[in-house]
Amino acid sequence: THYIELKGVRQNNLKDFNVRFPLHVMTVVTGVSGSGKSTLIKQILYPALQRQITGTGEKPGEFDELSGDWKMIHGIEYVDQEPLGKSSRSNPVTSIKAYDEIRKLFSEVAQKMHYDFSPSYFSFNMEGGRCEECQGEGVITVPMQFMADITLVCESCKGKRFKEDILEVKYNNKNIYDVLEMTVDEAIEFFGKGNNTSCKKIVEKLKTLSEVGLGYIRLGQSTSTLSGGENQRLKLATYIANAGNIKGHTLFLFDEPTTGLHIHDIKKLLDALNVILLNGHSVIIIEHNLEIIKSADWIIDLGPTGGEKGGYLLFEGPPEQLINCNNSITAKYLRPKLEPIKRT
Ligand SMILES: [Zn+2]
Known part of the structure; x- marks a missing residue:
């Protein structure tokens, strides 16, 4: 399988580690609030890739090297919660x-x-x-x-x-x-x-x-009347509506897309993300929601806590293996969701 790798990430509380992001799958970045998820994705991965692909963008946070198959990525979309059009005319x-x-x-x-x-x-x-x-x-x-x-x-x-x-x-x-x-x-x-x-x-x-x-x-x-979460999903819908027209392999980054979403709509969101994958793209999501986490192909778990005691890479791999990770809070909450129901 193909992947991109960040080496020596150490912006903010990140503890100088290497981390891999497999391509053409759904990767979910997990960890308690303040564990370094946004630092890793928003401050390092996104600007580092954007600079490689487009030659422009903000200076990434501290890290040593971007390696792996990043040349396979032709575009990168950070799907945030800002409205698509700021004017009241866009709907x-x-x-x-x-x-x-x-x-x-x-x-x-x-x-x-x-x-x-x-x-x-x-x-x-x-x-x-x-x-x-x-x-x-x-x-x-x-x-x-x-x-x-x-x-x-x-x-x-x-x-x-x-x-x-x-x-x-x-x-x-x-x-x-x-x-x-x-x-x-x-x-x-x-x-x-x-x-x-x-x-x-x-x-x-x-x-x-x-x-x-x-x-x-x-x-x-x-x-302009939509909430942040609604705007993020509207953008996702826009990409799906045009999925066939997007040229090349695009990496989509999402920051907590389930915010404000009802349980029955999370299934729909997963289906929508799957459409993006089926069109040959890659997805990385920062997310707390366990339904999304357990549906991931690959998990990157940071922690064990927020702040200075956090920022360690606790786990990278499929969700079934994460539950064996003892110092991960994500693993603790995910375990009952993945373990077969025991008879009493
Ligand atoms: Zn009028």
């Missing part, structure tokens, strides 16, 4: 490019009604069909000098974001505003009833959102 459905298909579908419906509305008329980012009063946002933000800005529903479109004739165009009794108000799961059901290629494409893209546990968010919801 889930545009991020995964499902909106292009939805606009096309509505334009086709419009043609049948003898309206000459091109797909761009159904965009809230371009002039034409959107309400110009609020520029398609549905709300108007009033800057206040000594207090927080006030957001008011647009008087002109009554919050519906588009001009009246655009809203008259309906596909199966729903206009473009109604669609943007649907949750991802509702939209999958709605477009799932359609028997045309547009609907099939829309459903396929929307499913990447429900696969990462975002079935409850609304299509037109601004990404």
Whole structure:
């Protein structure tokens, strides 16, 4: 198997060790808070690889050498919790490019009604069909000098974001505003009833959102209203939606992607990560969640505690072997999850 290796890592509390990251598998970096996980991944591995691959980026933390098969990696993505687009205009459905298909579908419906509305008329980012009063946002933000800005529903479109004739165009009794108000799961059901290629494409893209546990968010919801964990999963969905288009072998780094995720959605997240692996990429995750840890192909466990007494490499290998590691807190919690249930 191929792997990359960091030698002599000693930034912050890391105790000058060598560590291997196998490629094309899911590696989970574990350990108590403050044990050095983020230092290893965010401060050393990520910037060190980025410098090798792109020749740019921040100076990595202290270590001796990056070796192994790092030349096999063509790209590196650090999937953090920052919103994809800082502007209120970016939203889930545009991020995964499902909106292009939805606009096309509505334009086709419009043609049948003898309206000459091109797909761009159904965009809230371009002039034409959107309400110009609020520029398609549905709300108007009033800057206040000594207090927080006030957001008011647009008087002109009554919050519906588009001009009246655009809203008259309906596909199966729903206009473009109604669609943007649907949750991802509702939209999958709605477009799932359609028997045309547009609907099939829309459903396929929307499913990447429900696969990462975002079935409850609304299509037109601004990404600025999403939590850090939701933004991280939206990014993951974006990568999956484009997985076939990513050229070469990419290493994806995640920092606690289960934050705020319900138990039943963790399974979905694992499936989503698996799609990335099946597309030939590699995944490294910093994670506390035991469901993720026990599903790992490879574990790197740091500890035994946080701070100065931490920063040692306690274990590297598959989860079944970690449970034999006596001074690891991760092993202690993982043991009952992996051991066969004993009969009393
Ligand atoms: Zn308006």
